[in-house]
Amino acid sequence: MRRRSPSLATAAILLLAAVPSWATVIYVSGDQTGTWAADTVIVTAEVRVPPGQILTIQPGVEVLFSVYCKFIVDSAATLRAVGTAVDSIRFDVLPPGTAWHGIRFLSALDSCRLEYCLLTHGHATGSGEEAKGGAIYCSSSSPTISHNTINENSAAGPGGGIYCYNSSPNLGNNTISGNSAAGLGGGIYCTDSSPMISDNTISGNLGSYGGGIFCAYIPSPTISSNTISGNSAFGGGGICCWDSSPTISGNTMSRNSALSGGGIYCSEGRPAISGNTITGNSVNYGAGIYCYYSDAAISNNTISGNSAAYYGGGIDCLNGSPIIRGNTLGSNRAGNGGGIYCDNSSLMLVNCILWGNSPQQIFVSSGSPQVNYSDIQGGCTGTGNINAWPAFVDTAQGDYRLQWGSPCIDSGDPNPIYNDPDGTRADMGAWYYDQSRPVRILLTPYNAPIQIPASGGSFQYAIQATNIESAALSALVWCDATLPSGAGTAPLLGPVTISLTAGQTLSRLRTQAVPAGAPAGIYHYNAYAVAAGDTSEDSFTFTKLGAGGFGLGAGGWTNTGEGFGDVESAPQEGALLCAPTLYGARPNPFNPTTAVSYKLQAASHLSLRIFDTAGRLVTELVNGWREAGEHQTTFDGSRLPSGIYFARLTAGDYSQVQKLILLK
Numbered sequence: 001m002r003r004r005s006p007s008l009a010t011a012a013i014l015l016l017a018a019v020p021s022w023a024t025v026i027y028v029s030g031d032q033t034g035t036w037a038a039d040t041v042i043v044t045a046e047v048r049v050p051p052g053q054i055l056t057i058q059p060g061v062e063v064l065f066s067v068y069c070k071f072i073v074d075s076a077a078t079l080r081a082v083g084t085a086v087d088s089i090r091f092d093v094l095p096p097g098t099a100w101h102g103i104r105f106l107s108a109l110d111s112c113r114l115e116y117c118l119l120t121h122g123h124a125t126g127s128g129e130e131a132k133g134g135a136i137y138c139s140s141s142s143p144t145i146s147h148n149t150i151n152e153n154s155a156a157g158p159g160g161g162i163y164c165y166n167s168s169p170n171l172g173n174n175t176i177s178g179n180s181a182a183g184l185g186g187g188i189y190c191t192d193s194s195p196m197i198s199d200n201t202i203s204g205n206l207g208s209y210g211g212g213i214f215c216a217y218i219p220s221p222t223i224s225s226n227t228i229s230g231n232s233a234f235g236g237g238g239i240c241c242w243d244s245s246p247t248i249s250g251n252t253m254s255r256n257s258a259l260s261g262g263g264i265y266c267s268e269g270r271p272a273i274s275g276n277t278i279t280g281n282s283v284n285y286g287a288g289i290y291c292y293y294s295d296a297a298i299s300n301n302t303i304s305g306n307s308a309a310y311y312g313g314g315i316d317c318l319n320g321s322p323i324i325r326g327n328t329l330g331s332n333r334a335g336n337g338g339g340i341y342c343d344n345s346s347l348m349l350v351n352c353i354l355w356g357n358s359p360q361q362i363f364v365s366s367g368s369p370q371v372n373y374s375d376i377q378g379g380c381t382g383t384g385n386i387n388a389w390p391a392f393v394d395t396a397q398g399d400y401r402l403q404w405g406s407p408c409i410d411s412g413d414p415n416p417i418y419n420d421p422d423g424t425r426a427d428m429g430a431w432y433y434d435q436s437r438p439v440r441i442l443l444t445p446y447n448a449p450i451q452i453p454a455s456g457g458s459f460q461y462a463i464q465a466t467n468i469e470s471a472a473l474s475a476l477v478w479c480d481a482t483l484p485s486g487a488g489t490a491p492l493l494g495p496v497t498i499s500l501t502a503g504q505t506l507s508r509l510r511t512q513a514v515p516a517g518a519p520a521g522i523y524h525y526n527a528y529a530v531a532a533g534d535t536s537e538d539s540f541t542f543t544k545l546g547a548g549g550f551g552l553g554a555g556g557w558t559n560t561g562e563g564f565g566d567v568e569s570a571p572q573e574g575a576l577l578c579a580p581t582l583y584g585a586r587p588n589p590f591n592p593t594t595a596v597s598y599k600l601q602a603a604s605h606l607s608l609r610i611f612d613t614a615g616r617l618v619t620e621l622v623n624g625w626r627e628a629g630e631h632q633t634t635f636d637g638s639r640l641p642s643g644i645y646f647a648r649l650t651a652g653d654y655s656q657v658q659k660l661i662l663l664k
Contacts, residue, residue: 025040030048031049036063047072049079055077070104079105079112098121103122113144123155124159142169157183164191166192168196184208187210197224201451209265218244236265254281260286264278272297287312295320312334330400342363351374353375354377371385412426442462453545459511463510466500467501476495493512513556520545520546581600594637642663
């Protein structure tokens with residue numbers, strides 16, 4: 001017997017039974033304009049923002065689809081669905097176990113925005129265009145899509161999460177996970193488009209080519225600073241570029257799997273692949289990067305710990321003439337060519353380090369590669385090549401930067417066109433040693449990439465300071481964090497003054513807690529060292545998966561671990577070092593409303609509650625994450641009797657109270 005879905009009436013009853021009595025629910029279908037501000041919007045048939053019209057969805061709204069249908073943003077129309085970090089907009093289904101057909105931008109205006117939204121359980125099915133874009137479909141549209149969670153969507157064609165054709169959207173700071181496509185691009189599919197894809201977490205997606213991202217026939221898309229992990233595909237577990245020349249820079253690609261190209265698959269075109277960390281990917285061919293008839297420019301990448309069953313643990317070059325400059329390839333494995341496999345390819349290798357790859361650093365099946373000014377374990381013919389331990393910082397944690405004194409420093413190609421940014425002769429490998437700073441500060445995250453659950457958690461890291469001068473120096477050292485919004489915390493470690501003898505390196509292992517109340521998104525964890533009037537900086541990223549509750553959680557932003565001599569190893573509540581300031585209410589006395597103002601020295605989770613003289617909670621004006629700075633909210637006493645009330649502002653361990661007088 002065919003199982004029937006619950007009727008709309010039944011679904012509505014189930015929903016209304018689950019929401020508070022004060023919640024508002026509306027039912028919509030057909031053309032929609034104006035503003036959706038209800039707590040819950042139930043979609044009963046296909047909805048459309050008509051040509052030239054505008055629909056705004058307020059923060060906190062839940063848009064639930066009771067039938068399988070589309071949400072269309074038509075020609076020259078605008079959709080503004082902009083939530084906040086603590087009050088997102090949700091697009092989902094009613095009842096559970098069903099699907100909807102996604103948001104479809106059809107020649108919509110560039111002013112369209114999806115921000116701080118959850119899009120889940122979208123499914124594109126049918127034939128042709130209907131089968132593309134599980135959650136979001138863009139045709140001749142370039143909306144801003146940022147700070148969203150796009151997960152568990154699927155497509156019968158390409159673009160399990162997002163599909164772009166002739167569109168150049170700005171895709172930034174999204175979490176795109178668990179999506180699947182029967183065709184290309186499990187997470188994101190782009191063709192004939194030039195999107196900006198940056199600062200996203202793209203994980204656990206599945207597609208035939210391009211498990212994370214698929215790009216084809218694109219002049220110059222930009223894929224930068226993303227974390228791309230755990231995706232899988234036939235070709236290009238992380239990224240697949242087909243006849244396109246994207247800029248792929250500053251990404252971390254790890255634990256992706258494919259038949260060819262675990263990290264990146266390049267077919268034809270000339271992609272610029274630079275400054276990426278490609279690690280722990282597994283395939284048959286080209287675990288780190290697979291170049292097939294491609295003249296890729298591959299520079300300053302760290303390619304380590306990848307595994308190929310057959311050829312090319314680090315890089316597999318089949319036909320073509322890639323230029324491989326200033327890369328570090330370490331601890332990669334393959335049947336042949338643990339570091340690089342060359343087949344009918346005339347690749348050029350310069351200023352690179354290949355160390356610890358197995359069974360060979362470079363295997364040439366056919367072709368005529370040129371290798372110069374590189375550190376190759378076991379040696380290699382060519383100009384300026386050496387065979388010496390590079391003195392990496394910490395290969396166990398994937399940190400292949402050079403320690404002071406490494407034989408690879410100032411040993412690269414002496415041609416001034418290759419000089420390092422500090423003006424010295426080129427170093428070998430992906431990371432140059434900045435000799436313009438008397439003291440260098442380094443952060444090495446443990447078990448990266450780091451993902452903190454919604455309920456909060458912690459991570460370990462090593463912080464290292466090196467004095468490269470010939471005399472002793474003192475340095476002021478501290479750490480802080482940059483929130484997804486761009487705001488910064490107060491110091492989480494220090495500031496502390498350390499003393500370093502000539503040439504000394506001082507390293508300490510620390511643990512940083514991240515509270516449940518911290519908002520979701522990508523954070524930057526930063527370290528600074530000021531010495532002799534100069535500042536050295538370093539940072540790494542971590543991801544918070546959600547705001548898992550109210551309050552800061554146990555321990556807050558505590559930082560513990562090995563001390564620096566004159567810094568204690570006891571917990572440091574860096575983010576909460578400065579107490580909040582409750583300016584109070586104006587007017588006071590008041591009738592019936594008053595404005596309550598407060599100031600935060602650092603971003604934090606806080607509550608602002610009103611109590612009566614018996615200590616009973618009257619109302620809660622604020623409970624959530626707020627940025628540093630001055631804020632104001634309104635207390636409405638129109639339904640309360642005259643009398644004395646108390647406003648209590650609480651952030652972490654700090655609390656302030658002010659008396660309010662309501663006179664009617």
